[in-house]
Amino acid sequence: MNPISAATHVDPYPYYAELRAGGGLSFHPDLKLWVASSARAVCAVLAHADCRVRPAREPxxxxxxASMAGKVFGQLMRMNDGERQRCPRSAIEPELAALDLDAVDRLVAARLITADADGVYKAMFRGPVCVVAALLGFTPAQARVVSELTADFVACLSPLSNDLQLAAANVAAEQLRGNFIELLAEPASDLLSAIQQRFVGDEETLIANLIGLCSQTFEACAGLIGNTLLALRRQPALRGESIDALLSEVQRFDPPVQNTRRFVATPCEIAGVRVEAGDVILLLLAAANRDPALNERPEEFLLNRENRRSFSFGSGRHQCPGQALALSIAGATVREILANGIDLNHLNWHYRPSLNGRVPMFSDVGA
Structure with missing residues (x-):
């Protein structure tokens, strides 16, 4: 196991504890990058102005x-720093925070979720983006198309994707762009109208970040829903507890995003360590979540944890702007899955291949 492969290991947390014990920020010679494993180091890197989300020479x-997928990627607020990050964020974040989340419950409840692995898959990977697309003003049929295209587009975000997947991601980016051009011409929701009114950049940047909102929903919600289902499978007694409290602890205890990266722009000192321009830092968010300096009794799964702290949705200038929305969608989806009588013990599962995500994939026993 190494700090990257740990993301999809059955239980990486003892290994993360060893890394924390060896120093909060240390160099991994085989991976040729720095590894931040303590809460102190992760917080310092996330807050440091010289630690960027993309390398300067390869934005x-x-x-x-050279593709449309690349054009979208290059304009995403999550993949930029400075004004290119602040402009779309200042338009999107306040409106997501002001959303009536009761609408989320209604949209999730309107979807058909079958009590089998296919139903769980669609609830995890298709439903959340359908909800966001509906909130933005797409019709139910259009929302399903947007969800399918988003599933193809996210391949461009992974270094593990093959040429066929990258080609499909490019086609999906083209089609998503066209769908949003049409929607922006006649906004069909208060949410989209409000975002448009706040946004002061060009339309292409807005479109890219609306696509980005869908892609972030796809990854974050699928993992959060899946890891919550695994928590219920491992601890059946949790079924009678509050789903909202359950999700709050799952996102700390076994988060869907295990790590992220930062790229050092200029020589600097971080957490007492000298790093150079061009250095790469792997931030083990999941390890930092279980740092005793961040949370008391961090290895225990506690629904009523006081002062729960977590890096799962980021921190500082790149903190996820849709955290409340993601938790609401995931919570409503888990409730619907359970209401449909799914027997979690009758499903096989494995983690989806990823360098940073911890997303379970379920299949029917014998399939």
């Missing part, structure tokens, strides 16, 4: 740089 991955 867009080479594999997609």
């Amino acid at each position: 867009v991955p080479k594999a997609i740089a």
Whole structure:
């Protein structure tokens, strides 16, 4: 196991504890990068102005740089710093915070969720984006298309994707762009109208970040829903507890995003360690969540944890702007899955291949 492969290991947390014990920020010679494993180090890196979300010499991955998927990627607020990050965020974040989350329950309840692995898969990977698309003003039929296209588009975000997946991601980016151009011409929701009114950049940047809102929903919600179902499978007594409290602890205890990266722009000192321009820092968010300096009794799963602290949705200038929405969608989806009588013990599962995500994939026993 190493700090990257740990993300999809059955139980990486003892290994994370060893890394924390060895120093909060240390160099991994085989991976040729720094690893931040303590809460102190992770917090310091996330807050440091010289730690950027993309390397200066490669703002867009080479594999997609010349494609529409690359054009979208290069404008995403989560993949930029400075004004290119602040402009779309200042338009989108306040409106997501002001959303009536009761609408989320209604939209999730309107979906058909069958009591089998296929139903769980669609609830995890298709339903959340359908909800966001509906909130933005797409019709139910259009929302399903947007969800399918988003599933293809997210392939451009992973270094593990093959050429066929990257080609499909490019086609999906083209089609999503067209769908949002049409929607923006006649906004069909208060949410989208409000975002448009706040936004002061060009339309292409707004479109890219609306696509980004869908893609972030896809990844974050699927993992959060799946890991919550695993928690219920491992601890059946939790079924009678509050789903909202359950999700709050799952996102700390076994988060869907295990790590993220930052790229050092200029030589600096972080957490007492000298790093150089061009260095890469892997932030083990999941390890920091279980740091005793951040949370008392961190290895215990406690629904009523006081002063719960977590890096799962980021921190500082790149904190996820849709955290409340993601938790609401995931919570409503878990409730619907359970209400449909799914027997979690009759499902097989494995973690989806990923360098940073911890997302279970379920299948029917014998399939």
